[in-house]
Every structure is written in structure tokens, then in C-alpha cells.
Amino acid sequence: MDIREKYLKNYENKTIFSLGNEAVVYGALFAGCNFFAGYPITPSSEIAKVMARELPKVDGYCLQMEDEIASIAAVIGASWSGAKAMTATSGPGFSLMMENIGYAVMTETPCVIVNVQRSGPSTGQATKPAQGDIMQARWGTHGDHEIIALSPSSVQECFDLAIECFNLAERYRTPVIFLMDGEIAHLREKLVIPPLKNIHVVERKKAKAEENIFGGKLVPPMSEIGEGKFIHVTGSTHKEDGMRDIESQLVHDTLVRRLYAKVDQNREKIVKTEERFLEDAKTAVVAYGATARPAFGAVLKMRNKKIGFMRLITIWPFPKKQIMRLGEKVERIYVPELNLGQVSREIERFVNCEVVPISKIGGIPHTVDEIYHFIKEKEQW
Amino acid sequence: MIKINEKLCKGCSICVYFCPVGVLKTSEKLNRKGYFLPTPVREDKCTKCRFCEQICPEFAIHITDE
Amino acid sequence: MVIDKQEQRMIKYLRREVLPTTFCQGCGCGTILNAYVKALDDLEIDPREVVSVTGIGCSSWIPSPNFHGDTLHTTHGRAIAFATGVKVMKPDMKVVVIAGDGDLIGIGGNHLMHAARRNIGVTVFLVNNFVYGMTGGQSSPTTPMGIPTASSPYKNIESPFNIAEVVSACGANYVARWTTYHVFSLVDSMKHAIQKKGFSFVEIISQCPMNYGRYVKRRTGVELLQYFKENSINVEKAKDMSEDELNGKFVVGELIERNRREFTEQLRVLNKKIIQKNLG
CATH class of the missing domain: 3.40.50.920 (Rossmann fold)
Structure with a gap:
């Protein structure tokens, strides 16, 4: 039994009186998260705090970066190095992350961005909950793109949907935004951790030797740094093999429409309502x-x-x-x-x-x- | 022997100017892209220090052991 | 004329299909690429063990797409932050950041300082050509005072950064500065930087004949390199010179060498302890 499994075994079937932010961390750990980078910001700070405490126990790495831009950048770098990576922030930090979220969309990097929404615009009411970043999550980064965003209504859902966020990120090779709000993040209520065997975790689909990792399929398989595949990852428009091609209208059209379609065409599989x-x-x-x-x-x-x-x-x-x-x-x-x-x-x-x-x-x-x-x-x- | 890759050379002449012993000269011949290529004129003086090889921005010149 | 059918030996490290490079005639970027692969070759490092991380700008195009190895071409200024994530997950790999002065000092200055402070085992080759070249020659954080640029048409009235000194003050384990004229020393320093544990940094003064050269009336690579050659002073010699004497000169050589503990190594030691304690 590996370290992570041992750790998770301690938690399965337990009932915890948990904070929403804390539940997100446990969900992430059950989903296989092994890298976190963040920057302190109310009302998301507890996520980084609990991550810093728990992640090393499963041999994961928790970094406090110099700002939110660096946090999401490190997350993307770690994801390309094979990690299941996550960051957590709130409005002002979410604004700073926008450019690199676009990079993650363009380079099809699986990662999870938690945005605990607080009252904006700007610094607004830093400690108060809001739901004002709905459209920012959708359109915050420039250019045509699709995005996946989930919103929990209970502490239990903070746990369940955190796992779902990681699974969707891996399944569709895309950044997934966990759109919480300050209210749920700071709510303390019952969290029931299910048995380990009942938790479905989606693992990354690895590319075969000659498979393209930026096309050929609606959701192409992925390679990681250090596999000797000499991958070229760029936020510039690129061909199916990853090589930059910023001149061809066809290459751009094919790429961006595919990025759009992989979420749009799977809408019914992704969408959940009650x-x-x-x-x-x-x-x-x-x-x-x-x-x-x-x-x-x-x-x-x-x-x-x-x-x-x-x-x-x-x-x-x-x-x-x-x-x-x-x-x-x-x-x-x-x-x-x-x-x-x-x-x-x-x-x-x-x-x-x-x-x-x-x-x-x-x-x-x-x-x-x-x-x-x-x-x-x-x-x- | 000094070898120049006609396809890669952009004719910047850095190798010509900075050769410590003045082995090269800019030729009057253009390559297909319209650059004046360097050409060895005093190859016997070459000490094989490989400065040209190392400073060339285009990997277009190198010294063989022949 | 001798036409070469063989290739320069180092081309084996490049993505052949993208050659010749996209760089302008006489640009220093190609020379730096040449030195980079020579350093790897001298060290007999398998390219599979190297990941090059770059930002935005001409110098970020040195490895991307030319170098045949894992390459992350990231957003403007953020290469070091991406590289941090890579190094933490892949501590045994050589993580090399290559980007320019506008990228690493301007928009990304914060990440540079913090990576040096953190002393993460990333190697940074900062290509300093004193200008934002790709966008048409705007003044950068290293543009010397008094020089006109596209964004300071009368003259640049700001003081430039002495970035190698800044990085060394931030705690990097190895800091050196060379110009694209000093290719052999540059290769040696690159080798040392790649091998060095902890944050290593080489500032490479490079020429942009197109968008810097035209403002300083040295419009070719040759003229700019000649200028570097004439105005470079070795750090040992510079120690005995006054600030006035050093004005406008390039102090080249190895500026700092120390052995602070590397970040990812400490992370791993810490994890090991925590796991042992947690599992009893």
C-alpha cells in the first residue's frame, strides 16, 4: 500500500465536522492531487493552509508562490510534469490568473483553479461572500474558448465536486474552475467521507510513442516532460504535433474550434443539475x-x-x-x-x-x- | 577544413571579422537567399580554434579534422 | 567557396526542420543557442534530461522551437514560475530558463528575485539585449540612460538595472555575466550553471542589430560585438576600478559562487520526515 492510500484509508467512512475550504482539500487529496501552489487571499486561505499541512503527508508538494500569476504558472508547469495540480484564490487573485488560465486552455493542461468568490469589484468587501465572478470564469481570459466551472452548495459537495473537478480536468484535458463562494467556503457542517473504493478517480491518458498530443482526436492523449518525447508546448497557435504555426488560418481555426468542441460536444456528459x-x-x-x-x-x-x-x-x-x-x-x-x-x-x-x-x-x-x-x-x- | 553551410548562412560576417588570424573573407557571391557568404582565403593559417564555429548564430560554419 | 555537405556537429541537438532560425542577420540569439547546445554536449547530458522553459520575446525563441528537447514556451515573464512547478515535480531534470531582459526583468522581475531567494535548482540564461526587440525596440529595464528607443524617442531617462548584482543579492548560488563575444567563457559558465545545485544565473549581453543597433548607430552584429569586445572588463580587473571608470563598461566573469541549500531537495527532506512521523 502506498503512502497516499494509507493516508486516505485513515479518512474513509469518517464523518467530519468540516469547513467548506477544508473539504475541498480532502476532496483534492482523494482525487490524487499531489501539487498545490497558492498565494494567501481571503476567503480562500484555509485551502492553502490545510494543503500545506496535509499534502506532504501523501508526498505531495505545497508551494506558496510570490503571487497568483506564479501560482497558476507553477501549477501548469507541474501538470506537464505529471502532477495533478491545483491552486486556490479569490477575486483579485483570480483576475491575475486569467492570462495563464488561457494558456492552460490553449495548451490543454489539466488543472483545477478554485475561486472562492468574494464581493467585488476590486478589493470590494474582502471578507464577504459573493457570486460575482460567474461571467469572469466564462470569459475572463481573452479569445474564444470554452471552460468548465462547478459550484458547490454544501460542505459535502465541496468534497464531492473537488474530485469531480479533477476528473473533468483529466478527462477533457482542460483547466476546471471550482466556483465556490465565501459563504460555502466558511460554512462548517457535516462531511461524510465515502469508502475509498466508491470514489472514482480519472487518470491521465498517456500518448503512445507516435501519437500527436495536440490534435488528431477531440481530446488528445498527453505526454509529460522527461519522457523523452521532446514535447513542444506553446500558447501560440500550434499544429497537432505542438509546433508553432501562427500564419495558417486553417491551423488556428482547427485548433480553436476543437478546444471549443471538446467541451461543447460533451456538454450533456459534463452538466449536472438538481x-x-x-x-x-x-x-x-x-x-x-x-x-x-x-x-x-x-x-x-x-x-x-x-x-x-x-x-x-x-x-x-x-x-x-x-x-x-x-x-x-x-x-x-x-x-x-x-x-x-x-x-x-x-x-x-x-x-x-x-x-x-x-x-x-x-x-x-x-x-x-x-x-x-x-x-x-x-x-x- | 573550414566548411560553410550555404543553406543556413545569413551572411552576418561575424566569423570574418572576429577570426583571430583573418582566415576568412566575405565573398562576392550571393547564396540563394541573397546573403554574401564568408569564404576561406588563408586556410593554411587556421589554428582550428573554432571561434567561428562557436560564435556563428546560424550553425553555418564548422571546422573538420581533415 | 567550400560548400558543406556535412553539418555542424551541434545541429544534432536542434529541430532540423525549423532551420535556419527565425532570428535576424547578426542577432546574438543564435550564438546563445550555439553555446547552449555546446555546453550540453560538453557535459554529455542526454537532451531527455533537459527541459527548456521560455517566456515571450525573441530570446524565448532560442530553444522554442529550435532545441530538440522538452520545451515549454510560456506566457510573458512567467517562465521561471512555470519552471518552479516543473523542478518541484522533476528534481532530477535540468530545468533551464532562457528569456530576455524585458521578459525576465521587466514583466517577470518578481519571479526572478523570488526564485533566486528560494534558491530553486533552475538555471536561468538571461539574454540582455537592452531592448524589447520583438515589439520594435522599446526601452527595457536594462536600456542604458541617454539612449533613444522606440518608446523613448528623445532619450531614455531611466537608470538601468544591474541585474546580475540584483540576482546575486537575492541569494542565487551562481551568477556570471558574459557577452556573446566571449563565447568560450560563456560555454564554460553555462556548463557550470547547469551543473550547479541551486539557482544559477548567467546574464548574457547580446546584440540586437535591428532594433537596438539602429538607435546606437551600430547597425550590424559585427559592430555591436566589436563594442562588447572593446568595453568588457573582467570582474577581477574591475575590482580595482572606480565607478566612473566602469561607467558604460560590461563587467564580465563569474560574480558569485555560494552553496546555499537547494529548494526542492529541502522539500523532499521535509516530506520524508513528515511521512515518517505521520505513519508512526
Whole structure:
């Protein structure tokens, strides 16, 4: 039994009273994470703190870099050296990481970027939760690209989805963003660690000797540094063998469309949502992250009305089909979120029914009653 | 022997100017890309110090043991 | 004229299909590539044990794509940070960063300082041509005072960095400076840097005839190399010279050699202890 397995065996089947940020670390360790690089920032710091304590125990490496740009750079370098690598940050640091996230997209580098969203723009309310980086996660780095982003609503999900983030990163060879919020990150509740054998971990697909690692397949296999394959990794437009070609329109078109397609065409395999009471619903509430909790509470309070609930676990790629189906069924969709309507605007693109944002900013999350009264008033129930 | 790779040479003449014993000269002949290539004129003086070989930015000149 | 059918021996280390290089006539980048592969050849290092990490700019194109070995061509200024991740996971490999003054000192100066402080076993060959060459000759953090550039058309009024001194003050284990004229010494220093445990750094003063040369009225590689040759002073000799006497001169030679403990080695020692303790 190797060191990691021994370590994980100690945790399986345990019930822990855990912080959201802490659960992310345990999830990452169960997913095989062996490299972390980060920079202190509220409200994500506990992730780096627990990583620094736990990662050496499984013979992994935890680095505090000089800034967030260096953190994501080290993560990408480590990933190309065979590591399952992760970084964690919050808004200002996430902004700094954008260029290298684009590099990870372009070079198809599996890695996980945790963004514990806090109230912005700029320094904003550093210690307060928000959900204002939804669109930044999607479009923050320049150029056409697709991205995968998941959002947890409980401490248990911090653990479960952290594993899912690593698996998606490996399966689709792409950076995956774990879009948490300050609320869930600092929430302490029950975490049940499942038995080791029940945890599915996706391992990296290695390229054969003559296989191209930047094309030929929708998701090409990967080689690592030091295998003697003399890989050439560049953020410039490159051919299937990795060699730079910045002149050919065809090469760029083929590459960028493939990077787009590998997420877009697998949308149904990636997307996860949770649906409740939608069978006969005429009204629906769509929420995600911390906001899903009071939103569901409000829905429960209105069970005598035909109101349903959908929680987005996957934010990007957007659950297009699920939202379209919902739009055909209900007359009105309420979207409570801790921003000025980022997901509600995305929903509007796919439905013909009315979409009503319940926006709240300023660092205090919605209460059940707030959402309840808002909907009740609007529906004149 | 001093050998010059006509395909790689860009005619910068660094080898010509910095040869410690002045073995080379810029020829009047152009290569296919329009560069004036160096040419050995006093090869008997060559001490095989390989300075030209090492400083050449294009890997276009080298000394063989012949 | 002797036309060569054989190749220069070092070409075996290059990706043949990309030759000739993309560098301008008389550029120093090719000379540095030549010295780099000569150093590896002299040391009999298998290219499979080497990974070259570069940033953005002409000098980042020295190994990417020319060198036939694992190559990470990364974002502007961040090569050392990428290399840090590589070295931690691949401590037995030779991790070599090659990039320019604008890249490593300008946008990436922070990473350079911290890597030297951390003393991670990465070798950095900083190609200092005093200018942002690829973008058309803007002033860089090493452009001498008084020189006009594309972004300082009247003259550069900023003081340049003495970057080798900065890196040595940050704690690097080995620091040297040479010019592209001093090729044999450069190869020796590169060999030493590659072999040295801990952070090693060679500043290579290089010529950009196209976008620096035109501003200093030395428009060819030959003229700039002649200038390097005439104005270089060995560090031993420089010790007895005043600051005024050294103004405008290139102090070349090995500037520092020390033996601080290497970062990834310490990481591994620490991990071993923690694992032993944790498993009882």
C-alpha cells in the first residue's frame, strides 16, 4: 500500500465536522492531487493552509508562490510534469490568473483553479461572500474558448465536486474552475467521507510513442516532460504535433474550434443539475452555490403552490437543455444570486418565459424569507 | 577544413571579422537567399580554434579534422 | 567557396526542420543557442534530461522551437514560475530558463528575485539585449540612460538595472555575466550553471542589430560585438576600478559562487520526515 492510500484509508467512512475550504482539500487529496501552489487571499486561505499541512503527508508538494500569476504558472508547469495540480484564490487573485488560465486552455493542461468568490469589484468587501465572478470564469481570459466551472452548495459537495473537478480536468484535458463562494467556503457542517473504493478517480491518458498530443482526436492523449518525447508546448497557435504555426488560418481555426468542441460536444456528459418539484411546476426558482440553500428553503415554504426548483451544479458549460426544457414548462423563473444578474441573463438567452432576477450584493446572503416574500409578492399569492 | 553551410548562412560576417588570424573573407557571391557568404582565403593559417564555429548564430560554419 | 555537405556537429541537438532560425542577420540569439547546445554536449547530458522553459520575446525563441528537447514556451515573464512547478515535480531534470531582459526583468522581475531567494535548482540564461526587440525596440529595464528607443524617442531617462548584482543579492548560488563575444567563457559558465545545485544565473549581453543597433548607430552584429569586445572588463580587473571608470563598461566573469541549500531537495527532506512521523 502506498503512502497516499494509507493516508486516505485513515479518512474513509469518517464523518467530519468540516469547513467548506477544508473539504475541498480532502476532496483534492482523494482525487490524487499531489501539487498545490497558492498565494494567501481571503476567503480562500484555509485551502492553502490545510494543503500545506496535509499534502506532504501523501508526498505531495505545497508551494506558496510570490503571487497568483506564479501560482497558476507553477501549477501548469507541474501538470506537464505529471502532477495533478491545483491552486486556490479569490477575486483579485483570480483576475491575475486569467492570462495563464488561457494558456492552460490553449495548451490543454489539466488543472483545477478554485475561486472562492468574494464581493467585488476590486478589493470590494474582502471578507464577504459573493457570486460575482460567474461571467469572469466564462470569459475572463481573452479569445474564444470554452471552460468548465462547478459550484458547490454544501460542505459535502465541496468534497464531492473537488474530485469531480479533477476528473473533468483529466478527462477533457482542460483547466476546471471550482466556483465556490465565501459563504460555502466558511460554512462548517457535516462531511461524510465515502469508502475509498466508491470514489472514482480519472487518470491521465498517456500518448503512445507516435501519437500527436495536440490534435488528431477531440481530446488528445498527453505526454509529460522527461519522457523523452521532446514535447513542444506553446500558447501560440500550434499544429497537432505542438509546433508553432501562427500564419495558417486553417491551423488556428482547427485548433480553436476543437478546444471549443471538446467541451461543447460533451456538454450533456459534463452538466449536472438538481431538480425538485418540477413535475407540475408553473413557476421555478433557479439557483446555485450558497444561494441555492435559502432559495430551496423558500420553495419548501410555498409547497402549496405549483413552484419547482432547479439547482445548477455545473455553471459552465451552461445547462442549456435543462434550462430550455424548464422555460417551456413554466411561466416565470426566479433567479436569486449574489450579483446583479449574471446567471439570470444567461438563462434569458435560452427561454421565452419571464426571468426575474433576485439580486443581492453587499456581502449578506439572501434569507429564506427574503426570497419567499419577493416571490409571493410578485406572484400575488 | 573550414566548411560553410550555404543553406543556413545569413551572411552576418561575424566569423570574418572576429577570426583571430583573418582566415576568412566575405565573398562576392550571393547564396540563394541573397546573403554574401564568408569564404576561406588563408586556410593554411587556421589554428582550428573554432571561434567561428562557436560564435556563428546560424550553425553555418564548422571546422573538420581533415 | 567550400560548400558543406556535412553539418555542424551541434545541429544534432536542434529541430532540423525549423532551420535556419527565425532570428535576424547578426542577432546574438543564435550564438546563445550555439553555446547552449555546446555546453550540453560538453557535459554529455542526454537532451531527455533537459527541459527548456521560455517566456515571450525573441530570446524565448532560442530553444522554442529550435532545441530538440522538452520545451515549454510560456506566457510573458512567467517562465521561471512555470519552471518552479516543473523542478518541484522533476528534481532530477535540468530545468533551464532562457528569456530576455524585458521578459525576465521587466514583466517577470518578481519571479526572478523570488526564485533566486528560494534558491530553486533552475538555471536561468538571461539574454540582455537592452531592448524589447520583438515589439520594435522599446526601452527595457536594462536600456542604458541617454539612449533613444522606440518608446523613448528623445532619450531614455531611466537608470538601468544591474541585474546580475540584483540576482546575486537575492541569494542565487551562481551568477556570471558574459557577452556573446566571449563565447568560450560563456560555454564554460553555462556548463557550470547547469551543473550547479541551486539557482544559477548567467546574464548574457547580446546584440540586437535591428532594433537596438539602429538607435546606437551600430547597425550590424559585427559592430555591436566589436563594442562588447572593446568595453568588457573582467570582474577581477574591475575590482580595482572606480565607478566612473566602469561607467558604460560590461563587467564580465563569474560574480558569485555560494552553496546555499537547494529548494526542492529541502522539500523532499521535509516530506520524508513528515511521512515518517505521520505513519508512526
